[in-house]
Amino acid sequence: MALTISDIGQSVLDTHYAVRGPIVARAQELEKAGKKIFYCNIGNPQALGQKPLSYIRQILALAEWPGLAGKAKGIFPSDTIAVAEMILKESKFGLGAYSDSKGLPFVRKAVAEFIQKRDSGDGVTVSSNPDNIYLTDGASKGVQTALRMLIASANDGIMIPVPQYPLYSATITLYGGRQIGYFLDEGSLWCLSEKMLEEAFISARAKGLRPKAICIINPGNPTGSVLTRDNIAMVIRFAKEHGLSILADEVYQENIYRPQDRFVSFARVMTELGEKDVSLFSFHSCSKGFLGECGQRGGYMEIRNLPADVLMQITKLQSVSLCSNLAGQIVTYLMVKPPLPGEPSYETYVSERDGILGELKLRAKLLAEGLNRIPGISCQPITGAMYAFPSITLPEGRTDEEYCMDLLEDEGVCLVSGSGFGQQKGTAHFRTTILPPTDQIEEVVRRIARFQATWK
Amino acid sequence: MALTISDIGQSVLDTHYAVRGPIVARAQELEKAGKKIFYCNIGNPQALGQKPLSYIRQILALAEWPGLAGKAKGIFPSDTIAVAEMILKESKFGLGAYSDSKGLPFVRKAVAEFIQKRDSGDGVTVSSNPDNIYLTDGASKGVQTALRMLIASANDGIMIPVPQYPLYSATITLYGGRQIGYFLDEGSLWCLSEKMLEEAFISARAKGLRPKAICIINPGNPTGSVLTRDNIAMVIRFAKEHGLSILADEVYQENIYRPQDRFVSFARVMTELGEKDVSLFSFHSCSKGFLGECGQRGGYMEIRNLPADVLMQITKLQSVSLCSNLAGQIVTYLMVKPPLPGEPSYETYVSERDGILGELKLRAKLLAEGLNRIPGISCQPITGAMYAFPSITLPEGRTDEEYCMDLLEDEGVCLVSGSGFGQQKGTAHFRTTILPPTDQIEEVVRRIARFQATWK
Numbered sequence: 001m002a003l004t005i006s007d008i009g010q011s012v013l014d015t016h017y018a019v020r021g022p023i024v025a026r027a028q029e030l031e032k033a034g035k036k037i038f039y040c041n042i043g044n045p046q047a048l049g050q051k052p053l054s055y056i057r058q059i060l061a062l063a064e065w066p067g068l069a070g071k072a073k074g075i076f077p078s079d080t081i082a083v084a085e086m087i088l089k090e091s092k093f094g095l096g097a098y099s100d101s102k103g104l105p106f107v108r109k110a111v112a113e114f115i116q117k118r119d120s121g122d123g124v125t126v127s128s129n130p131d132n133i134y135l136t137d138g139a140s141k142g143v144q145t146a147l148r149m150l151i152a153s154a155n156d157g158i159m160i161p162v163p164q165y166p167l168y169s170a171t172i173t174l175y176g177g178r179q180i181g182y183f184l185d186e187g188s189l190w191c192l193s194e195k196m197l198e199e200a201f202i203s204a205r206a207k208g209l210r211p212k213a214i215c216i217i218n219p220g221n222p223t224g225s226v227l228t229r230d231n232i233a234m235v236i237r238f239a240k241e242h243g244l245s246i247l248a249d250e251v252y253q254e255n256i257y258r259p260q261d262r263f264v265s266f267a268r269v270m271t272e273l274g275e276k277d278v279s280l281f282s283f284h285s286c287s288k289g290f291l292g293e294c295g296q297r298g299g300y301m302e303i304r305n306l307p308a309d310v311l312m313q314i315t316k317l318q319s320v321s322l323c324s325n326l327a328g329q330i331v332t333y334l335m336v337k338p339p340l341p342g343e344p345s346y347e348t349y350v351s352e353r354d355g356i357l358g359e360l361k362l363r364a365k366l367l368a369e370g371l372n373r374i375p376g377i378s379c380q381p382i383t384g385a386m387y388a389f390p391s392i393t394l395p396e397g398r399t400d401e402e403y404c405m406d407l408l409e410d411e412g413v414c415l416v417s418g419s420g421f422g423q424q425k426g427t428a429h430f431r432t433t434i435l436p437p438t439d440q441i442e443e444v445v446r447r448i449a450r451f452q453a454t455w456k
Numbered sequence: 457m458a459l460t461i462s463d464i465g466q467s468v469l470d471t472h473y474a475v476r477g478p479i480v481a482r483a484q485e486l487e488k489a490g491k492k493i494f495y496c497n498i499g500n501p502q503a504l505g506q507k508p509l510s511y512i513r514q515i516l517a518l519a520e521w522p523g524l525a526g527k528a529k530g531i532f533p534s535d536t537i538a539v540a541e542m543i544l545k546e547s548k549f550g551l552g553a554y555s556d557s558k559g560l561p562f563v564r565k566a567v568a569e570f571i572q573k574r575d576s577g578d579g580v581t582v583s584s585n586p587d588n589i590y591l592t593d594g595a596s597k598g599v600q601t602a603l604r605m606l607i608a609s610a611n612d613g614i615m616i617p618v619p620q621y622p623l624y625s626a627t628i629t630l631y632g633g634r635q636i637g638y639f640l641d642e643g644s645l646w647c648l649s650e651k652m653l654e655e656a657f658i659s660a661r662a663k664g665l666r667p668k669a670i671c672i673i674n675p676g677n678p679t680g681s682v683l684t685r686d687n688i689a690m691v692i693r694f695a696k697e698h699g700l701s702i703l704a705d706e707v708y709q710e711n712i713y714r715p716q717d718r719f720v721s722f723a724r725v726m727t728e729l730g731e732k733d734v735s736l737f738s739f740h741s742c743s744k745g746f747l748g749e750c751g752q753r754g755g756y757m758e759i760r761n762l763p764a765d766v767l768m769q770i771t772k773l774q775s776v777s778l779c780s781n782l783a784g785q786i787v788t789y790l791m792v793k794p795p796l797p798g799e800p801s802y803e804t805y806v807s808e809r810d811g812i813l814g815e816l817k818l819r820a821k822l823l824a825e826g827l828n829r830i831p832g833i834s835c836q837p838i839t840g841a842m843y844a845f846p847s848i849t850l851p852e853g854r855t856d857e858e859y860c861m862d863l864l865e866d867e868g869v870c871l872v873s874g875s876g877f878g879q880q881k882g883t884a885h886f887r888t889t890i891l892p893p894t895d896q897i898e899e900v901v902r903r904i905a906r907f908q909a910t911w912k
Contacts, residue, residue: 002701002732002733002734002735002761002762002763003605003606003701003735003762003763003766004763004766005763005765005766005769007606007608007668008605008608008766008769009607009608009609010608012604012605012608012769012773013769015772015773015776016772017772017775017776019775020557020772020775020778021772021775028556042554044553044554045553046549046550046552046553047548047549047553047554052550052552054521057520057521057522058521060517060520060521061516061517061518061520061521061524062517064513064516064517064520064783065510065513065514065516065517066513068517068528068531071528071531072524072527072528072531075524075527075528092503093502093503093751094502094508094751095751095752096502096508096748096749096750096751096752097500097501097502097503097750097751098498098500098503098743098750098751099751100484101476137593137753137777137781138777138778140776140777140778141777144777148468148630149459149464149468150459150463151465152463152464152465152466152468153465167776170776171776174604174773174776212463245458245459276458277458278458279458279459287554292552293552294552294553294554294778295549295550295551295552295553295554295555295779295781295782296551296552296781296782296783297593297778297779297780297781297782305458306458306459307458307459307460307461309461310459310460310461310464313461313464313468313469316471316472316473316476316477317468317471317630319473319475319476319477320471320473320596320623320626320627320630321593321594321596321597321600322476322594322596322750323751323753324753325593325751325752325753325781325783325784326751326752326753327520327752327781327783328781
């Protein structure tokens, strides 16, 4: 008899990933049937018109076909040819061979240098060890590896924000661990407070759970909030006090829209504090920022304060899948080593980068303002990342899942309901990306407004 | 306190993957210290000098930088330009956007057509449904997904060959399932017998295990054996009788070296038998065959006889990691849609393909003959795949792990010990690839011979 659903393990059945759940499946059906769909469910910039950076794609083209530079004289900026040659030389075998399980050594070295340069300053020198860097297929695979290491038994709990990005809840469930939600304060720009962390921790312990780690998403997904240095120091102290590891999801570090905010990494603050006892897993990705190279599946995980024998276990797990894809590893290299002032590609790179970031900033403002003009919808300022997570007032007895499904059917706007991310009891939200082009953002807002005014 | 090894789950600690284990780590150390190493541990063709096919890399270059074809007139064969344009159009957003969780629809459609064409004939029409095809980062990720679905409790067993490819043992252990080894008969070209399957099944049931599936690697890794149609029909009947699913690892389907052997797929034989009750997961990869594109991480899983609700669970799991990398998806497309006779790239493609396959055939013969000339080593003919798995006579009390480690230290030849793949008690083996260039194969054989003659 064929395999049936009753043969499937409970942890698989219990796993949910709202960003690509039933609502998206329905959107695809409607699209097939000819309906115009506005996909605001997922942070997939190039699917919404963002162009890849020329520098990155020129070098990928040269690296994919090594004979190309010699044949195509005058087409490629000279620095892209030099970088592609260096990549082919340093990788030894080009893009067609398995790399080390951790990824190509020269890429990991470049990532370590990037972290050192990004985080050092004001009298603090942050060091980074290439041996503690793992190149991964997007950040998701790194997060999954870290959680795999942390969840050892059915009582092991992982603290995650509410709302959170459902990669965390899905993976914790799949690996047989327990979610410990800590609430973010919507009224104060979704900020993080020690009180909320303590409450969540105490309540988990009272239920017999063993908290193993705390996940922080900074800038926040879906909230967009940007943590301050003091916030981060508080989390590190909290983790230390309770013997927790930290997972720092820092994939939106380039997506910060207000002049008064800036990205501060956990690596930086740990170094400032001289913290050696808290294990840190931090994640970055080529999919967000201004690259938006989701399809290339590039990213890395940097690890601090982990004993060598545990690192070896991680390397072993990575090795079972051999290595992350090489094009993604190269994009990761190019993300951390952009062209420098004076190099032939520099001006174009800066102009493309600033064009994208300027557009995102504009859209973040337009979207939040537009949503706030709709009676029954209240949106915090979008200060970072790529999403809005407004609260909505629903008719008595209705849910935000129903809201999002009906909005899709009526107006073709594909959002994700707040319940997929977690929210305070009695509240309702949706998540939408800020990624559609400006004219489409306005259209999306108009459609949501029309729906909100009439939905019962 | 930082995470320590005692915080790590037992299933992680118990997981072993010999192909990249301690022996490879030691080889890398020795290489860093200046020693010449012959890496025969892993099927990584391009790391051993195999060139990528021009057709594939030309199209990847064009797809990575969409402006290229217009700028580089006369450099690319016209069919590569047309295919790249079609890819950019059909993918909608190029290589930088997440695709559907299952992969790009046009690639899945091409895979289904490939299977239909490969398997139909002699009065049998094999159909394949693109909805049941999942594009994966290499075959490994597909195998992991299938095993994730199958292992639901600590008593669930998966039948795997002895010797096997350690991806299977590693993943079963990591997912908390149980291995049920069935022996292959070394004396008859490592063939598969119903008797061996029955014995393994009965013994597992006697231990209280619940066998859920049987894995078959055809052509065999590490054995190189090629299954006949009748062998495959026997496995399908066996699976049906015992309510097992089948995992068919068919990544070496192009690597068959004797004129009397040919690749027969499980999909074909299932169709011949009209079998509708046995769930089949079959796997293919861009990393083997004559492409050898390991670093691109492309592959697919085709599923048959699985109810829609279980398929939805698989799609859900895939969606948590968003999608496989797009360059890998494109290489998968090009693998299943090679240029046709008369097209501009055809001659070059055929000449490169036949060159590679001819070399592999020659090396398979050279290596087996060379090994068989060494007293104390006995190697079956290498009829398929990319490996030899000879048995070795060891000095009393020594193990094949020690043999391989000392061979590495003394001669710089990096093999994997038979214990990493599984073997009959009282026997010892190693696995070596057939991939080094001809002159290096001869050197490897000389070094093994010298070592074998003197090692105590």
